[in-house]
Amino acid sequence: MKGGDVILRFERVSKTFPGVKALEDVTFDIHRGEVHVLLGENGAGKSTLIKILTGVFKADSGRILLDAKEIRPENILQSRKMGIGTVFQENSLVPHLTVAENVFLSRELKNSFNTIDWKRTYQECERWIGGMGIAIDPRVRVKALSVAEQQIVEIVKILSQEPSLIILDEPTSALSENEIDNLFSIVNKLKGEKGITFVYISHRMEEIKHIGDRASVLRDGRYIGQLPDLKAAHLDDIINMIVGRPLNEKFPKRSVQVGEAAFEVKNLSVLKTIYDVSFQVKSGEVLGLAGLVGSGRTSVAKAIIGVLRRESGEVFLDGKKVNIDSPNDAIKHGIAYLPEDRKREGLLLQKPVRENITLPQLHKFRKFGVLSKRMEKHAAHGLKKTLSIKTPSIERLVKFLSGGNQQKVVFAKWLCAKTKVYIFDEPTRGIDVGSKSEIYKIINDLAGEGAAIVVISSELPEILGVCDRIVVMCDGRVTGEMSRNDATQENIMKYAIGGA
Ligand SMILES: Nc1ncnc2c1ncn2[C@@H]1O[C@H](COP(=O)(O)OP(=O)(O)OP(=O)(O)O)[C@@H](O)[C@H]1O
Ligand SMILES: [Mg+2]
Incomplete structure (x- = not known):
């Protein structure tokens, strides 16, 4: 990783919703080729920041710099054209379309007759889904899939586009250890071989230490600070930064009498x-x-x-x-x-x-x-x-x-x-x-x-x-x-x- 080479910079970003200051004066950098974890409690403002970056919301003030140039995408498609691929927290697949149709939506693979090359589409789809260690038929409609399978399709859809910056907003919430491991191999591969940068949001403490290089913490819409070396950081310190106080017992003691x-x-x-x-x-x-x-x-x-x-x-x-x-x-x-x-x-x-x-x-x-x-x-x-x-x-x-x-x-x-x-x-x-x-x-x-x-x-x-x-x-x-x-x-x- 070329340490310190800034790919993305949030500068004094603020956003207010009726009755809620979702973001207040948030400033921090993301380095090229790193997996940057965005941490914070529920409602801290993580998804709002991502939605501003991708043009879903407009910031009230502040700016965003991509490769040192200010960007103002008006919608997701524009952000996509700037090289930002985003897996949103909410499912954004089209339920009545098939897996393959969703993955290749508006970038269909064509053959020499300028019609859709289904054979190649299905093969590509199967290859990427296979990489996640799971078999999903690219021909089935998305609405027939389980939550976990939909989440995998959503991830594959973005990863397969190989944009230069990939945002994953709680991509693993429905996955179990095996699929998470596979996702991490793909992330590491894209990072290592293609120099792709990741912004990663998750509440699973074990996994963020595993996949993340650096982290930034938000609390109540404010930027709290960065963890420059996640792997070396202590879990207690990370939690302390997120919650704002030490959390002494994660799993409370049980002393329940089991009956009939x-x-x-x-x-x-x-x-x-x-x-x-x-x-x-x-x-x-x-x-x-x-x-x-x-x-x-x-x-x-x-x-x-x-x-x-x-x-x-x-x-x-x-x-x-x-x-x-x-x-x-x-x-x-x-x-x-x-x-x-x-x-x-x-x-x-x-x-x-x-x-x-x-x-x-x-x-x-x-x-x-x-x-x-x-x-x-x-x-x-x-x-x-x-x-x-x-x-x-x-x-x-x-x-x-x-x-x-x-x-x-x-x-x-x-x-x-x-x-x-x-x-x-x-x-x-x-x-x-x-x-x-x-x-x-x-x-x-x-x-x-x-x-x-x-x-x-x-x-x-x-x-x-x-x-x-x-x-x-x-x-x-x-x-x-x-x-x-x-x-x-x-x-x-x-x-x-x-x-x-
Ligand atoms: N469209 C909206 N209208 C009104 N309030 C909103 C809207 N979107 C987000 N908010 C509020 O902004 C604050 C930040 O929400 P956000 O979704 O960014 O949190 P988050 O950090 O992603 O939390 P989580 O971990 O639960 O996903 C919350 O108080 C939320 O209720
Ligand atoms: Mg969120």
């Missing part, structure tokens, strides 16, 4: 997806469901709550068999499922924060049949505070919240529900380090009150930190089970890739 089997799944099968999956969770217990992308963890959850059609399988609550054919049945029986795909399943983006939190539970706020607005607001306020959801008001539409704060709203919605069984699918996806430990504490508290909890997570440290027992899946089957005391990242991975 409260929730049991027997011989659950879904056509071509999951095979004969059985497990039980005791009251007060947190069971982890680990595995790689596509191993079937989310399908298990969806089969339990009746979204996926079961070929076989029974669900027991406190030893009694229950029939669940729809998410409504699940809620009625006291099973709450927090989905991994908050945008598609968990949130009403056009509705205020308050409504999103209380909507499934409105009956709780009725007094003699009349909705008590006061009680409803009180509950929403309480959860906003508990989860430190960053919004100037609970009446703000959810679409205006930062990605991580939207995830907190989904979480709040299910906390408001107070029930017996919780299935949390990637509960801390996109959530910052400080708030993560808040969420772990809440999970502990729910267990302490006797709930049976299933946590699906691709982050192994999280699985190891919050779960009492771990079930590992591979290719739709349970391949291993272990208590927390016996579990290590290595033996979970061993089962996740197929067993002993």
Whole structure:
């Protein structure tokens, strides 16, 4: 790396939204050929900065210099022409187009007859996707893919354009260790061989140390400082810079008494997806469901709550068999499922924060049949505070919240529900380090009150930190089970890739 050669400079950039100073006087440099990590809590202003760089938003003041020349892109396409390729935090694929059509959108590969060369298009597509260590058919429509697969297509779409500057805004939030490793090999290769510069945003502390060269930290819209050597930096110091205070216990101690089997799944099968999956969770217990992308963890959850059609399988609550054919049945029986795909399943983006939190539970706020607005607001306020959801008001539409704060709203919605069984699918996806430990504490508290909890997570440290027992899946089957005391990242991975 040519150290100190500045490719991109933010100079006194400010941006205000109604009631929120998203960025205030932000100045820092990004060096050519480095992986520069942008750090900060949920709502710190990271995505806003990227959106200003790419012409999605206009800064109120300040300027951006690319190769020492001021740039003012008006839209993403213009920024793309300047050599900036961006994977945005929100999915930006066209759902009804195929994978290949999305990857090569508006840069179609043509043959000598000036029509699209599909053979080459599919080959190129397969080559790049293959590099991520996963097989996705380039001919399928994007809407048929899982969240993780969509995320991979999104990444491949940008990487394959090989722009000189690549921005990745939480590219790995839906991926598991294997795909992340593969992404990192590609990033290192593009960096090493082509001198491509990366700006990388992530809340996963383990991975940023692994992939990043230098880092800049934002807090409440302000530039806090830089870490000139991420690999040498201490995790505690990094966290301290992000949060503004030391965070002494990331995974709070658990001292919950585990009771009787409260929730049991027997011989659950879904056509071509999951095979004969059985497990039980005791009251007060947190069971982890680990595995790689596509191993079937989310399908298990969806089969339990009746979204996926079961070929076989029974669900027991406190030893009694229950029939669940729809998410409504699940809620009625006291099973709450927090989905991994908050945008598609968990949130009403056009509705205020308050409504999103209380909507499934409105009956709780009725007094003699009349909705008590006061009680409803009180509950929403309480959860906003508990989860430190960053919004100037609970009446703000959810679409205006930062990605991580939207995830907190989904979480709040299910906390408001107070029930017996919780299935949390990637509960801390996109959530910052400080708030993560808040969420772990809440999970502990729910267990302490006797709930049976299933946590699906691709982050192994999280699985190891919050779960009492771990079930590992591979290719739709349970391949291993272990208590927390016996579990290590290595033996979970061993089962996740197929067993002993
Ligand atoms: N279009 C918008 N309208 C109003 N407010 C917005 C808009 N976009 C962002 N904000 C606000 O600006 C602040 C910064 O948001 P931003 O999305 O940049 O945070 P972030 O650092 O990317 O957080 P996260 O880690 O959660 O993705 C937040 O308070 C957010 O609510
Ligand atoms: Mg963001």
